[in-house]
Amino acid sequence: MEKPTTSATCQQVPNLLSSFVDTFVDFSVSGGLFLPNYQNTPDSNAPVSHRNDENTPGKFKTRYPSPPGRLVAIGDLHGDLEKSKQALRLAELINDSGDWTGGSTTVVQVGDVLDRGGDEIKILYFLERLRRQAVKAGGEVITMNGNHETLNVERDFRYMSESGCEEFRVWAEWYRVGQVMKCLCEGLENPKNIFKGIPSSFPEIDNDNEAVVQGFRARIAALQPNGPISARFLSKNATVLVVGDSVFVHGGLKPEHVYYGLEKINEDVRDWLNGLGENYTVKKFLRYADAVVWMRDFSDDSTKKCDCSALELLLSTIPGARRMIMGHTIQENGISEACENRAIRIDVGMSKGCGDGFPEVLEISENSGLKVLTSNPLYRDKYLHRERKGGLGLLIPEQGPKQVEVKA
Structure with missing residues (x-):
C-alpha cells in the first residue's frame, strides 16, 4: 500500500500552520499574551507603508x-x-x-x-x-x-541578570519547539538554525552551569x-x-x-x-x-x-x-x-x-504644559497637578515646601 503523503494538504495551508505555530510560541514565551491582529492594524511581520516595520x-x-x-x-x-x-x-x-x-x-x-x-x-x-x-x-x-x-545586539551582556538569562533560555526552548513543529509539514520551508556559529562555551561565564550557557547562547541568537x-x-x-x-x-x-x-x-x-x-x-x-x-x-x-x-x-x-x-x-x-x-x-x-x-x-498637554504623574506616597494625590503652561507642574507634597520646583 502506498504511503500517504501530506504534502498536498500542506501546500494548501502553510500560512495557516505557520501562523498557528507562531501564535503558540508567542503565547508560551510572553506569559500568556495573544497579539491581536486587527484588520488594517500593523502586524509585527507584515509591511505597512505608513508605519515603522522591520520589513519596510x-x-x-x-x-x-x-x-x-x-x-x-x-x-x-x-x-x-x-x-x-x-x-x-x-x-x-x-x-x-x-x-x-x-x-x-x-x-x-x-x-x-x-x-x-x-x-x-x-x-x-x-x-x-x-x-x-x-x-x-x-x-x-x-x-x-x-x-x-x-549593548545586547553587540553581545555585551555585562548587565544581564540571572533571571534575564533564564528567560532567554526558556524562549529558546519554545522557539525550538516551534521549529520542530514547522518541520513536520513538507509544504513549509525548513527554518534556519539561529544557533549556527554560536560557541558552546564562553570565558566570561560559568561553563559548568548548563542553564547559564544555554541562556547565554539563546541571548546571542535572539538579539544578534x-x-x-x-x-x-x-x-x-x-x-x-x-x-x-x-x-x-x-x-x-x-x-x-x-x-x-x-x-x-x-x-x-x-x-x-x-x-x-x-x-x-x-x-x-x-x-x-x-x-x-x-x-x-x-x-x-x-x-x-x-x-x-x-x-x-x-x-x-x-x-x-x-x-x-x-x-x-x-x-x-x-x-x-x-x-x-x-x-x-x-x-x-x-x-x-x-x-x-x-x-x-x-x-505633555496640547499647550505644551508639562505634568509629572507619580506613585510616590509623599504626594497626597497622584492625580492632583499644578497646571502651569510651559512649566513642569509637579505634585504637591503633604509635608515640606508648598511646591516642588515649578518653573514658568
Missing part, C-alpha cells in the same frame, strides 16, 4: 505632528514588567487586565527595556500588544532603542543582528524621535547628529538590526560616551552640569523643537528638568534592578 525599506518615520490627544513619556523599564504596568496604569493607559484604555493618547517609551531584570522578552511582547491595541483606538505606542539594546527578537522588535524602535515640539532620545544629541540626519540615524540603526551590516551611525553615533544612546551632557541630574547654551543651540537646529526628553541617567528624586524645561530627564530607576524607584511618567 526606505524612510523611517521620525517626525510626528503634535498628537490629537495626550502625549505621555515613560522612562527606562529594565526588565521589570510589574513596574512597567504600574507606570502605564499611573497614566490611565491600561486597565487591571493590561489592555489599552488610553484612547488617542500617544506614548513614547525611551528605551532600555533590556538588562537588569527577568521580564525583558515579556515587556517587548507586552508593548507590542499595546501598540496594536492603541492603533485600533486611534492612539500610538512608540518604542525607542537605548544603550542597553545596542537579524535575530528573531532584534529584527522583530528592536528594528521597529526609533533611535531619535520628534513629536510636536518635543525631541526624544535615550541619551542625547549633538549638532553633528542632526546634521547627519535624524531620519538617516533611524534608518541606519534599523538596517543594522536587520542584519545589513554596520554603517556610519553604528560606528560613529552608537558607541562611545558621546553617542546618541550614551551621552549624559543634558541628563545629569545636576542643573549646574547641564550646558544650557549648548542645548539651546542643539534645539535650534531642529525646526520647532522646544525641549529634549531623555532617559538613561537615573533621577534619584524623580523626573527632573533643567534649562527652563528645555531638558527633561525621565529615567527614575523604577525597575527593581535599578533601585526599585517609584514609577513616574511625564505628560
Whole structure:
C-alpha cells in the first residue's frame, strides 16, 4: 500500500500552520499574551507603508505632528514588567487586565527595556500588544532603542541578570519547539538554525552551569543582528524621535547628529538590526560616551552640569523643537528638568534592578504644559497637578515646601 503523503494538504495551508505555530510560541514565551491582529492594524511581520516595520525599506518615520490627544513619556523599564504596568496604569493607559484604555493618547517609551531584570522578552511582547491595541483606538505606542539594546545586539551582556538569562533560555526552548513543529509539514520551508556559529562555551561565564550557557547562547541568537527578537522588535524602535515640539532620545544629541540626519540615524540603526551590516551611525553615533544612546551632557541630574547654551543651540537646529526628553541617567528624586524645561530627564530607576524607584511618567498637554504623574506616597494625590503652561507642574507634597520646583 502506498504511503500517504501530506504534502498536498500542506501546500494548501502553510500560512495557516505557520501562523498557528507562531501564535503558540508567542503565547508560551510572553506569559500568556495573544497579539491581536486587527484588520488594517500593523502586524509585527507584515509591511505597512505608513508605519515603522522591520520589513519596510526606505524612510523611517521620525517626525510626528503634535498628537490629537495626550502625549505621555515613560522612562527606562529594565526588565521589570510589574513596574512597567504600574507606570502605564499611573497614566490611565491600561486597565487591571493590561489592555489599552488610553484612547488617542500617544506614548513614547525611551528605551532600555533590556538588562537588569527577568521580564525583558515579556515587556517587548507586552508593548507590542499595546501598540496594536492603541492603533485600533486611534492612539500610538512608540518604542525607542537605548544603550542597553545596542549593548545586547553587540553581545555585551555585562548587565544581564540571572533571571534575564533564564528567560532567554526558556524562549529558546519554545522557539525550538516551534521549529520542530514547522518541520513536520513538507509544504513549509525548513527554518534556519539561529544557533549556527554560536560557541558552546564562553570565558566570561560559568561553563559548568548548563542553564547559564544555554541562556547565554539563546541571548546571542535572539538579539544578534537579524535575530528573531532584534529584527522583530528592536528594528521597529526609533533611535531619535520628534513629536510636536518635543525631541526624544535615550541619551542625547549633538549638532553633528542632526546634521547627519535624524531620519538617516533611524534608518541606519534599523538596517543594522536587520542584519545589513554596520554603517556610519553604528560606528560613529552608537558607541562611545558621546553617542546618541550614551551621552549624559543634558541628563545629569545636576542643573549646574547641564550646558544650557549648548542645548539651546542643539534645539535650534531642529525646526520647532522646544525641549529634549531623555532617559538613561537615573533621577534619584524623580523626573527632573533643567534649562527652563528645555531638558527633561525621565529615567527614575523604577525597575527593581535599578533601585526599585517609584514609577513616574511625564505628560505633555496640547499647550505644551508639562505634568509629572507619580506613585510616590509623599504626594497626597497622584492625580492632583499644578497646571502651569510651559512649566513642569509637579505634585504637591503633604509635608515640606508648598511646591516642588515649578518653573514658568
